[in-house]
Amino acid sequence: MMETEMELEGLTVKGFKCEKCGEELFNPWEAERVRKVLNEQVKARKVAHSLVVTLPQPIAKLAKIKEGDKLKWLVSKHDLILSKT
Numbered sequence: 001m002m003e004t005e006m007e008l009e010g011l012t013v014k015g016f017k018c019e020k021c022g023e024e025l026f027n028p029w030e031a032e033r034v035r036k037v038l039n040e041q042v043k044a045r046k047v048a049h050s051l052v053v054t055l056p057q058p059i060a061k062l063a064k065i066k067e068g069d070k071l072k073w074l075v076s077k078h079d080l081i082l083s084k085t
């Protein structure tokens with residue numbers, strides 16, 4: 001087994017890959033961490049005339065977003081997607 005990075009629910013997590021058959025296993029601790037983070041709720045707060053939501057550090061870390069990064073919104077009927085530009 002070699003260490004690798006893979007996608008879980010759209011996020012990059014660490015896992016292992018079998019060099020012989022290519023089977024991929026999530027590091028269970030990583031998988032649990034991603035699920036916890038994605039289940040967290042954030043509240044929209046009012047600041048001046050805007051609504052503000054925070055990007056919790058674990059999500060920022062998983063999404064590899066850092067201070068100063070430029071993001072843009074994609075809005076659909078049910079979802080708001082913050083996309084890295």
Ligand SMILES: [Zn+2]
Binds near residue numbers: 018019021022023
């Ligand atoms: Zn194998």
